[in-house]
Amino acid sequence: MNTTHKFPQEHVTRISISLPNRLAIALDQMIETRRLRNRSQAIAEMIEQSLVDHYQEDDDKIMAGTITLIFDASRWELFQKLSMIQRDHVMEVVSSQHVYLEGNYIMDITLVQGPVKKLRQIRDKLLACKGVTSGGLTLTPRLMPPLHGHP
Secondary structure: OOOEEEEOOEEEEOOOOOOOHHHHHHHHHHHHHHOOOOHHHHHHHHHHHHHHHHHOOOOOOEEEEEEEEEEEOOOHHHHHHHHHHHHHOOOOEEEEEEEEEOOOEEEEEEEEEEEHHHHHHHHHHHHOOOOEEEEEEEEEOOOOOOOOOOO
């Protein structure tokens, strides 16, 4: 039986699921550890994450996210190369922030939005640069509003 309740800006559908006891116990333990409100909140978060993972399989899906890199700050040519790659993808790269870390390292956080395939290509180009020690791409289907109106 499906019922909907009016919540601020969102309707809720009630569903019923059955779980093996071991999963129900593990779920309740996780809810307690994470101090979630209830099973519904925990399951909704899991479904949301699973949908994000699913959307990332679609090369043409438009998503927003961050590319995070850790690199050696003493390599000036590396800093320039990373900046040029970002500049080459000005339609997808929204902004970039540098955080200075201990041990002469920089964490670069680049805000991106565009087709998943293109964002993966940008990440791969950045990670392939000699001197980048680690990094990754984190995506969300929640998009940023347009920065400029259409003519």
